[in-house]
Amino acid sequence: MDRKLAAIIAGDIVGYSRLMAENEAATYAELRAVFGDLIEPSVRRFGGTTFKNAGDGFLAAFASVNDALDAAVEIQNGFDQRPFEFRIGVNLGDVIEDNGDIYGDGVNVASRLESMAAPGSIFVSSAVVMSADRNRGKSFCHIGRRAAKNIPDRLDVYAVKRPGQPDSRWSRVQSFVPRLGVRLAxxxxxxxxxxxxxxxxxxxxxxxxxxxxxxxxxxxxxxxxxxxxxxxxxxxxxxxxxxxxxxxxxxxxxxxxxxxxxxxxxxxxxxxxxxxxxxxxxxxxxxxxxxxxxxxxxxxxxxxxxxxxxxxxxxxxxxxxxxxxxxxxxxxxxxxxxxxxxxxxxxxxxxxxxxxxxxxxxxRRPTGSLQAYDLVLQARERFKHDIKDPDGLLAARGLYQQALELDPSYAAARAGLGMTYILDMTQRVTGRATERDAEIGLSEARQSIRLDPTLAIGYQVVSFGLSATGDYLGALQAARRSVELNPNDPDSLMAVAKAQVRYGDYADAVASAEQARRLHPMAPEYYAYVHGQALYAAGRRDEAANVIRECLIRAPQDANCLLIQTALQAAREDLGDAQASMTSLIKANPAFSLKSERQFSRFGDTPLMKQFLTDLERAKAPETAMFVGAGDDRA
The missing domain is CATH 3.40.50.10070 (TolB, N-terminal domain)
Incomplete structure (x- = not known):
């Protein structure tokens, strides 16, 4: 069995049994034509896989929310010219793949959304809305929170407005929405x-x-x-x-x-x-x-x-x-x-x-041991992950371990413990961490999720750990799950933004970074770096320069922001400034080199990564680290 994050489409013909009773032969022939000419080609065109066909309905899985939405819109547009009325539900969630079939809550929620949908409409979950491209924002209409059969949580439901959708059908969808305007409500x-x-x-x-x-x-x-x-x-x-x-x-x-x-x-x-x-x-x-x-x-x-x-x-x-x-x-x-x-x-x-x-x-009580809870509070106080404090990190680690001795099933304590190992490895807090520390941290974080599958911080730590070990796709999926569980967590949004940059989803990365900074307006410089990096990747270079300048005003020796500034200046042919920034970068991070940047591949395997390295070369970046054994400050 393989567990993964997937976008699921559930589709169903409205009143199929009645149509079959009226004219079985014609209805069945038209149904086969719909699946052969419309549904299956649309699913394949957008990279999806149909894993269940129930006669008058189907289930399909997609790796991308945006592909699933494009397929759903194309299918529903096709039904505008057919004698059937169709309804669609789309959800993003965890699923289990086993012997060619897919199961899990991600599938169940999509099916419930489909059953709620008005004829001719597409209903989606809040997870879909949060993960979709920012330019789709105006196409979503909030329906409200609805109870669904055999689903313990009320579903936050949205409808999709299709370009060119017949007004008569959209008016049916709008009837689901409370009549009070947002501001009046x-x-x-x-x-x-x-x-x-x-x-x-x-x-x-x-x-x-x-x-x-x-x-x-x-x-x-x-x-x-x-x-x-x-x-x-x-x-x-x-x-x-x-x-x-x-x-x-x-x-x-x-x-x-x-x-x-x-x-x-x-x-x-x-x-x-x-x-x-x-x-x-x-x-x-x-x-x-x-x-x-x-x-x-x-x-x-x-x-x-x-x-x-x-x-x-x-x-x-x-x-x-x-x-x-x-x-x-x-x-x-x-x-x-x-x-x-x-x-x-x-x-x-x-x-x-x-x-x-x-x-x-x-x-819900996160632990039955108040002493364990007290130790976790002390651990949080001793170490904040945006501050490089070796003594604080080791003290926090010890407090988390004491909490787990009192309550081994305390999920938040395991996530916190895992964070201390992963951050020590990625940020060189103590200078003694190795890849083994990242593996220990990942193990603790995964255990926290097994103990509490709704623990957003657990998925956030898993995302950091997977990124540190080179599993960038897994890191993106874990970060998205963290945001789904806690849409107001800026650290998870930043983790999503970094993963989106690496996979070339530049516009989405900018949107995620902007939302994170909106929720954390006094954030550390790292937030400005990720935001500037996303703007640089998206080709919005002037905006990127402004954000990076803001970072360097507050922290003139921030290595990450100096790196992006160097690339921006080289791209603008300001080679004198670029070389001066490179000198400051090497002073701030003596471990920096073109070799390490190639290995880290912060822009993935894309043309942008090649251009980025070329610009750094023009700024006189060293091929190898100038000081052997220096701590690497990459983020």
């Missing part, structure tokens, strides 16, 4: 926020009236390209008398952010970016402007022995109004319940409903 939702807040914290009628204009102000916000509510969870203040307890408040902040980020209905800012503007915590409008969010969560935590107190509040950035405030006095063993309640309240306030599955996911 969010405006009414914002009004609901006030009512929710009132139910939690009674206020005078005058205060309620004062809040309504602020709540309705979302109706006037037209400058947001993404209509989803945006929120930042600010670092919870440590109210304990012991400063060493700060890790508990920081861990609470990170866990609540992670749970919120699982909701595709929200835009959730990375906690590191929120932390970067913490100095302006008293100025909510300034925070909102810096992070480009509409709502902010602030809170505090105090832990004494086996007791803790948590207070939190949701604030409208525009008005400064506190939409709700809540506090909890609990035993430490109820920490996961409190996190779940806080997350559910925030989601319920910012979108029109909380899906049952989101609540269930939030309430």
């Amino acid at each position: 969010y405006g009414l939702g914002a009004t609901t926020l006030v009512l929710i807040g009132l139910s939690l914290q009674p206020v005078p009628l005058s205060a309620m009236i004062a809040r309504l204009p602020s709540a309705l102000s979302t109706l006037a916000r037209t400058d947001r390209s993404d209509p989803r509510p945006s929120v930042a969870v600010m670092p919870f203040d440590n109210m304990s008398s012991d400063p060493a307890q700060a890790y508990f408040a920081n861990g609470l902040t990170e866990d609540i952010t992670t749970q919120l980020a699982r909701s595709s209905e929200l835009q959730v800012i990375d906690p590191d970016s929120a932390s970067a503007v913490q100095d302006h915590a008293s100025d909510i409008r300034r925070i909102g402007n810096r992070l480009n969010v509409a709502y902010v969560v602030q809170g505090s935590a105090r832990r004494v022995g086996d007791k803790f107190r948590v207070a939190a509040q949701l604030i409208d950035v525009t008005s400064g109004a506190h939409l709700w405030t809540q506090s909890y006095d609990r035993n430490v063993d109820e920490i996961f319940t409190v996190e779940s309640e806080l997350t559910s309240q925030i989601v319920a306030s910012l979108v029109s409903y909380v899906g049952k599955t989101e609540q269930e996911a939030a309430v």
Whole structure:
């Protein structure tokens, strides 16, 4: 059996049994003609494989979401000229291939989408929308979240608007969509926020009236390209008398952010970016402007022995109004319940409903050992993967190992442990890591996924590990799965962007990098490098130069950004500047060489890679490393 990520098309003729009853011979003949002249050629043309034919329907698998969408549109366009009405569902997900057949949730969800679809339409999952080319964005219409038979999670459903689609058929699809416009819906939702807040914290009628204009102000916000509510969870203040307890408040902040980020209905800012503007915590409008969010969560935590107190509040950035405030006095063993309640309240306030599955996911206990949980919080505090701190990395590794001694099935601890090995090998944090470390890290990350198949960080670590060992296609698939599980995780989006650059999906890489930087506006220089690299690959050289310049203003010796700057300058025939940048690059990374760049192949086996190497040669790049044994700083 072979498990892989695939785009699945499920198609079915509407009312086939009735048509057969009316004229069996003619219907069957037309059906055979449809499969022979339309469906099978379209599937093959876009690189797909039909693995099941059920008479009046079919299932086909594709390696690419975009190929699957192109095939679905071509098939549905063909049915506009046929006597049948056809409906199609498309999903991206994990499948198992065995003896020529394909099974798994990826197939099941595609079939359920097909059964929901209106005649003549194509319904797709949110995973398809997120993975499709950016230029397809306007062709998707959000239908809503729908329950499906034998599928535990509610499906986030979108319809595809086909070019030239008959208006009568599109109007049927539009009838599935709520009639309120997006801004009006969010405006009414914002009004609901006030009512929710009132139910939690009674206020005078005058205060309620004062809040309504602020709540309705979302109706006037037209400058947001993404209509989803945006929120930042600010670092919870440590109210304990012991400063060493700060890790508990920081861990609470990170866990609540992670749970919120699982909701595709929200835009959730990375906690590191929120932390970067913490100095302006008293100025909510300034925070909102810096992070480009509409709502902010602030809170505090105090832990004494086996007791803790948590207070939190949701604030409208525009008005400064506190939409709700809540506090909890609990035993430490109820920490996961409190996190779940806080997350559910925030989601319920910012979108029109909380899906049952989101609540269930939030309430799951990641471990039965509170001591193990405490050790993981300490490990996160000791080492951040964008900082080269050898002592911190080794300390974090030891803490993760202690957590696993207490609870060997703690998936997040295994993913964190795996990350310490992989980052040490790829970023040369301690200078002692080998390829064996990457193998150990991959083993731990894979085990974390086996323990919890919905753990986004597990797939992210697998993606990093596979990239480090040269399995770039596997790295891309793992990164996409991580984004599917947590669409608000900027690290996973950056992993996707790098893999897309290597495979030549340059426009998609730019889109992924831009989304990552939107979610992490205070990100480290690595984000600017990947963004600039993607723009360079996409041929958008002026934009790339601006992004790389931004990186080098903040970090003049960043080797990755110096590398892209060198290539950009050489491509523009500014050879004097290119050679000066190359000198700075070698100073920042003495291990750099053309030989290592050929081996690393950051642009894959493409004409761009050859041009990239040619430009570096013109900038006087050394063929081999100038200093033997120097640490390689490649990303």
